[in-house]
Every structure is written in structure tokens, then in C-alpha cells.
Amino acid sequence: MSETNANDLMSLCKRRGFIWPSFELYGGVAGMYDYGPLGCSLRNNIVEVWRSIYKGREGFVEIDSETVNPREVFKASGHVDEFADLLTYCTKCQSPFRADHLVKDFYENADVLSAKQLEEAFVEHNIKCPDCGGDLGPVEEFNLMFKTHIGPGSARVGYLRPETAQGIFVNFPNLYRYNREKMPLGVIQTGRSYRNEIAPRQGMIRMREFNQMEVELFVDPEDKDWPRFHEIENETLDLIPNTTCEPVTMTVKEAVEKGVIANRVLAYFVYTTKQLLVRVGIDPSRLRFREHLQDEMAHYAADCWDAEVLLSYGWTEIVGIADRGCWDLSRHAEFSGTDLTHFKMFDEPREVTVDKIRPNHKALGPAFKGKAKAIAAAMEAAPLSSVKDGRLTINVDGEDIDLGPEFFEVATVTEKVAGERVIPHVIEPSHGLDRIFYSVLEHAYTHDEKEDYTVLRLAPAVAPIKVGVFPLMEKDGLDTLAHEVYEKVHSHRVEAYYDGSGTIGKRYARMDEVGTPWCITVDYDSLPNGSSPGTVTIRDRDTTEQKRIPMEKAAEIIDALLDGMPFAEL
RNA sequence: GCGAUUGUAGUCCAGCGGUUAGGACGGGAGCUUCCCAAGCUUCUGACCCGGGUUCGAUUCCCGGCAAUCGCACCA
The missing domain is CATH 3.30.930.10 (Bira Bifunctional Protein; Domain 2)
Incomplete structure (x- = not known):
């Protein structure tokens, strides 16, 4: 375009x-x-x-x-720290600059430098305001989020x-x-x-x-x-x-x-x-x-x-x-301290055999008294690799405790595991949405230079107005009839638009410009005439082709067109 | 943010240091049996904001805001 x-x-x-x-x-x-x-x-x-x-x-x-x-939310998401540019202002002329850009000639990756490193870099490389040569002020973070x-x-x-x-x-x-x-x-x-x-x-x-x-x-x-x-x-x-x-x-x-x-x-x-x-x-x-x-x-x-x-x-x-x-999910789990995993069931529960450290409570109790419980818990949590030469060393409350073989055994146990915890991807x-909206308009826009005529070829599904309803002239009862058609066709899903002003061509043009796919016109053949039911014309935006349809079927036909029936099949 | 250009009815444009700032299109009302922006009558409506220069500023100057283009920036 x-x-x-x-x-x-x-x-x-x-x-x-x-x-x-x-x-x-x-x-x-x-x-x-x-x-x-x-x-x-x-x-x-x-x-x-x-x-x-x-x-x-x-x-x-x-x-x-x-x-x-x-x-907290954006601390976890990274926006507080990452969604920001480091700026510095000239102390003389107040012009703002991206701090990393001022030193990019001296570093491979200037954008990874911290505010402090950048300030030091200004001194080291004698960097001044590019506009007026004044001294640069402190490096500040400009976050792209609105704060409140x-x-x-x-x-x-x-x-x-x-x-x-x-x-x-x-x-x-x-x-x-x-x-x-x-x-x-x-x-x-x-x-x-x-x-x-x-x-x-x-x-x-x-x-x-x-x-x-x-x-x-x-x-x-x-x-x-x-x-x-x-x-x-x-x-x-x-x-x-x-x-x-x-x-x-x-x-x-x-x-x-x-x-x-x-x-x-x-x-x-x-x-x-x-x-x-x-x-x-x-x-x-x-x-x-x-x-x-x-x-x-x-x-x-x-x-x-x-x-x-x-x-x-x-x-x-x-x-x-x-x-x-x-x-x-990992970040929010970490920052909130909440488990955000999915428990994934295996098809069949699995039998897993593991070697485990099993504390000997009978021996621990008398030997360590009140501390025995904490020691036992630490032993169960300790990895198997902490057993060396038949002895186990664990740490409880900052104190290393060396335990002989009389206090534990390494047992092979079989456990039933129903599933595992995974962090979903x-x-x-x-x-x-706004970009899609604008793109839809640009792609729908057509302009005929010779005729100086604009048509928005919007897909019927997204067109704001689905059908224009016009009386050929606003007299002889055509306007009343057109209002009736409008009332029958207009709904929340099918937005209709009544227009009786100006000439018929102008009304088609007005609808074409906003992408209305169809227009219904009530004319002299629409008036009740003995036993024959009145008909109206329906016009297709993209071909300007017209067909006559029974007036009382108008709403039904618009519905069918909206559902994808081709205009040619009317 | 920088540089260039710009800002006048709903839209697109004209214009001027000095009475009622023009036009086109649009919109409203009316007339014409009116099917693809026809015609006629009539009405409607604007100088981006603030400051300065001046007897007087929409016009000149400065600042702000906004827009377009280029540069820079861009989950």
C-alpha cells in the first residue's frame, strides 16, 4: 500500500x-x-x-x-529488571542518552554493563555529552512499565x-x-x-x-x-x-x-x-x-x-x-515459594528399587537423646554418596556428626511410584489486537484512482455493519417498508444500517467505504401488490451484482450469507 | 530523543501583519419514481495550545503538544 x-x-x-x-x-x-x-x-x-x-x-x-x-509479579517475570533502558542525562543541556550506546565503541557487549559500570566507563574513556560536551549525570533506569x-x-x-x-x-x-x-x-x-x-x-x-x-x-x-x-x-x-x-x-x-x-x-x-x-x-x-x-x-x-x-x-x-x-512457571514457583508442577501419572505405577539410608532408632535414641530425632531426619535426607568407608557424616545445626555403622544400615527398598512431578511447558x-485490526484495514482497503472510489473489502465475519437497508426514495411508503425490513434484519449479530438520505448511489458508496458486504434496497416492486409478495434487491459489495429476493426472507438470507453461502447461489 | 517538514470546518486544501478567513468534498433540511458518489435550493462548521514582538498576530519569533519523513529506539 x-x-x-x-x-x-x-x-x-x-x-x-x-x-x-x-x-x-x-x-x-x-x-x-x-x-x-x-x-x-x-x-x-x-x-x-x-x-x-x-x-x-x-x-x-x-x-x-x-x-x-x-x-512481585514483575520481579518474578523479569520485567522489573530486564524491561528497562539505562539512561543518563547531560548535566548541562539535560539531553537524555542511552548510556550503553555512549560506550558501545569500547565494549563488545555494552548493553550488559550495570549502571555503576557505565558511570565508571564514562570517567575511564572521558565521555561527554555528544550534543554540548557537558558532563554526564548519573545513570538511571527508565523502566518501560507504568508505575503506581x-x-x-x-x-x-x-x-x-x-x-x-x-x-x-x-x-x-x-x-x-x-x-x-x-x-x-x-x-x-x-x-x-x-x-x-x-x-x-x-x-x-x-x-x-x-x-x-x-x-x-x-x-x-x-x-x-x-x-x-x-x-x-x-x-x-x-x-x-x-x-x-x-x-x-x-x-x-x-x-x-x-x-x-x-x-x-x-x-x-x-x-x-x-x-x-x-x-x-x-x-x-x-x-x-x-x-x-x-x-x-x-x-x-x-x-x-x-x-x-x-x-x-x-x-x-x-x-x-x-x-x-x-x-x-519456574520463576513464579521460585519467587512465590509455591509448587507449580503437574503430577504426571505413569500409565502403570512403577516399582522402583532404591538404596536408602535407614537410621537405627534404637541406637540413636540412647546415644543422642533429644537430638536423635533431628539426626535421624538428616540421615534420611542425606544422599547415599555421603556414606564413606561404612561411616556416615551428617551436619545438624552446623555441627558435623560422625556416625558408625551401628547407627544405620543401607537397605535396598522397593517403592511404588504412581507418577512424577513436572513443570509444564x-x-x-x-x-x-490493535496491529491485527490495523492490518485488516490496510489489507481490505482498495481505492480506484480513476473513479476516485474507495471500497473496504472486509470479510463479512468482521465487517462492523453487515447490511445497509435503503428505500429507493423516502416517499410513497417505501420508507415505511424499508424501516420494517431494517427492524427484521437488525440484531446484535447482524448489524444493519438504515439510510434514506441522498441518492441511492451515494448510499451504496457510503456502505462500500466502511466495508458493509451487502445492501438491501426497497423499491416500487416491494410494495404489496395483490397476492404477489413484495421483493427487494440485494447487492453484493465486491461485485456490485444485484439479485431480487422475497422481502420476508431477507433476514434468513443475510444469515445464510454470513454463514458462508456464496452470493452467486442466491 | 535528534534532524527536516508541518499544524486553518468532519475530511482535503487555499490564504493574509489590519472589517464578514475562501473553496472542494462531507453532513443536515427540502425538491426531483433516484439502482451505483447526478442536479437544484438552503443550512452547518475551522486558524493546535501558551508566551513574546506589535496599535493590531491565524500570519513573525520562542516554548509546549501533535503529525509526517529520516536517524536512533522497539516485550
Whole structure:
């Protein structure tokens, strides 16, 4: 799409009520947008398609968690420490600089230096303000999270969440129980997230307050298959692997077998993402999946793919699909001190024979009196390797105790083990809703230069208005009749729009511009005429073709069209 | 954040140191048996915010906010 068209699209969005820059009344704030009535409908419709796939087809469960979180959550997730840039300000002209960038000529990896090391580096290499030559001030952390306080005073530090995912991770015990302690466990959540971007750019592509649709699928680490994989294994994907960085088209099955995508469940959801995006109207020829480069991938990620679409801004990431391993649950387990494992039952309970240290209580009691209990416990906990030359040394309350063979025996015992505890792995398809929304608009936008005519070719499933209803003229009872048709057709699912003003052509144009797939016009043949029932015309947006249908079947026919019946079959 | 450019009705543009700031498109009302932005009448509505220079600023200067492009940055 050309830059001119992108500008036209933005003004269309503003004019017709898709999106409005926020707070325009007060001058606006960069990186913030409000959704107007049509935008809100379009966005909701996109969410519905997403929900129909994950909640409907896959049977995942949906939750809605808080946007303000206490600090602990993001300490565990790593956002407090990692989600920050180190800045320094010139003491003379106050200009801010990325501290690591100022010293990058002197270090291989300047971005790993701490604030203190950076300050020392300024002195060592005599670095001054690049703008005015003034002295640089202390290095400070600028965290990209919005900070706040929970409750009065500064009692508890909170942050606005930078992603919705953590709300799912911290609810893992509840969700696990809800799912009757079974894996896999799929959870979805949509909602707002917040990032205090330093310099938001590119319209809706980088927003400070944005909408996500996140999916966290918890799976058995040893079972990265997916039951429905075979249904889609021969479908194709356009991929850019990080090994060659060259675009390649292959089937889902091939991608897994050749090791391009790490495993079957990840590959399944890469393809699911393609299904979702195509269904909401992304042009498949402007869609590709790019694997994160090794240094781009989070250190814990097993594999990560971005869905990228071609926009007027260039190739833009709109969905990330990652195998995050056990990272998230491990971190929350560590920081919260709660067990976040899955108890994985073996098919058959296993008999395990182990050598164990067994304390001789009869001897320990008289010899150690009150300490005997603690010593026995320590002996049971001690590894077998601490027995040397028939003697065992253990440590109780800082005191080394040497025990002779009379105090214990090493016995071979057989135990029944029903299963094992594993930390589930997480497959995360994370969708930027606003980016998808904008991409859908760009890919739907068509403009005929010669006619100076704009049509948004939105998929009927996401189109905000499904049907326009017009009287050919607002007189002779046609308007009354058209209102009746409108009443019959309009519902929560099928948004209809009555328009009787201006000429008929203008009304079609108005509907084409906002992507309404069909228009019904009431004309003189619609008026009751003896025994023959009235008919109306229905017009298809993309072909402008018209057909006559019985007026009383209008609602039913729109329903059928929405369910996918081709217009040609009317 | 830096550099360049810019900010005038809902949208796109014109204009000026000095009375009522123009136009086009849009929107409203009305007329015309009106099926693809037809015509006519009529109405509607704007100088981004703050400070300075000046008798007087939408216009010139400074600052802020916002936008576009380039650079930098980007879970």
C-alpha cells in the first residue's frame, strides 16, 4: 500500500468512526487511540473469530485478570529488571542518552554493563555529552512499565501490566485445579496492556496502551504433539527460518520433520495463527512467519516465530508464537515459594528399587537423646554418596556428626511410584489486537484512482455493519417498508444500517467505504401488490451484482450469507 | 530523543501583519419514481495550545503538544 493510500485510510478511519487519536480535545497524546463505534465493532468481531478458534474449536478456557499488578509479579517475570533502558542525562543541556550506546565503541557487549559500570566507563574513556560536551549525570533506569501505588501512601508498589500473560501464569494453580489437574491446559485472555514507550511511532503499530489476545497452552514437556495435527499437516506455510533467513514455503509436516519448527504443537499453532489471520481478512500473500534469530530469542525460549504482515510501514510483526519452555512457571514457583508442577501419572505405577539410608532408632535414641530425632531426619535426607568407608557424616545445626555403622544400615527398598512431578511447558501465541485490526484495514482497503472510489473489502465475519437497508426514495411508503425490513434484519449479530438520505448511489458508496458486504434496497416492486409478495434487491459489495429476493426472507438470507453461502447461489 | 517538514470546518486544501478567513468534498433540511458518489435550493462548521514582538498576530519569533519523513529506539 502506498503512503498516500495509508494516509487516506487513516482519514477514513477518523471520518467514519473507526479510530480517533485520544484526547484530541486537549492536543492529543502520542501512541494513544480511541476506538469509535465502527472500530469497536470491527475489533470485537476479530476477537470473536479468535475466540471461536481457541475457545470453540480447541476448547480452551478464558479468564480476565487485573491490569494493575503488585511488584512481585514483575520481579518474578523479569520485567522489573530486564524491561528497562539505562539512561543518563547531560548535566548541562539535560539531553537524555542511552548510556550503553555512549560506550558501545569500547565494549563488545555494552548493553550488559550495570549502571555503576557505565558511570565508571564514562570517567575511564572521558565521555561527554555528544550534543554540548557537558558532563554526564548519573545513570538511571527508565523502566518501560507504568508505575503506581496500590492503596494509600506508598505502601505497595504496583505496575500496569506490560502483557496479559502474567495474569494467566499467576493463576496457574486455580486453572490447574479447574481443569481437574490434567494436561494439556489451554487458557486465553484478552485485555489491555501498557508500555511507556519512549518514542511511539507508526500510528497504531506502537501504542502505549494496547490490546492483546494471549493464549497460554500448558503442555507436558515430553509430549509436544497435538491431537489435531494430522488435520493440517499438509497445509502450507511461508517461513523464514533463522538458519538461512531465506523465505521458503513448505507444509506444516515438512517443517517439523526437517526441524525448521521445533515441535508439532508449536507448528500446529503457527498454522492456527495463519488460519485466524486469513479468516479475519489478512491477505495470505502478504503474510509470512519469521523465526526469531538466536540472539533475538529470549534465552529460555526453545523456539519463537513471528507472524509478519506487509503493511505500508514494511513487514510488521503482529503475532508471536513461542515455546517458552518451563521458564514462566519456574520463576513464579521460585519467587512465590509455591509448587507449580503437574503430577504426571505413569500409565502403570512403577516399582522402583532404591538404596536408602535407614537410621537405627534404637541406637540413636540412647546415644543422642533429644537430638536423635533431628539426626535421624538428616540421615534420611542425606544422599547415599555421603556414606564413606561404612561411616556416615551428617551436619545438624552446623555441627558435623560422625556416625558408625551401628547407627544405620543401607537397605535396598522397593517403592511404588504412581507418577512424577513436572513443570509444564508453555506454548504462547500472543496476538497484538490493535496491529491485527490495523492490518485488516490496510489489507481490505482498495481505492480506484480513476473513479476516485474507495471500497473496504472486509470479510463479512468482521465487517462492523453487515447490511445497509435503503428505500429507493423516502416517499410513497417505501420508507415505511424499508424501516420494517431494517427492524427484521437488525440484531446484535447482524448489524444493519438504515439510510434514506441522498441518492441511492451515494448510499451504496457510503456502505462500500466502511466495508458493509451487502445492501438491501426497497423499491416500487416491494410494495404489496395483490397476492404477489413484495421483493427487494440485494447487492453484493465486491461485485456490485444485484439479485431480487422475497422481502420476508431477507433476514434468513443475510444469515445464510454470513454463514458462508456464496452470493452467486442466491 | 535528534534532524527536516508541518499544524486553518468532519475530511482535503487555499490564504493574509489590519472589517464578514475562501473553496472542494462531507453532513443536515427540502425538491426531483433516484439502482451505483447526478442536479437544484438552503443550512452547518475551522486558524493546535501558551508566551513574546506589535496599535493590531491565524500570519513573525520562542516554548509546549501533535503529525509526517529520516536517524536512533522497539516485550
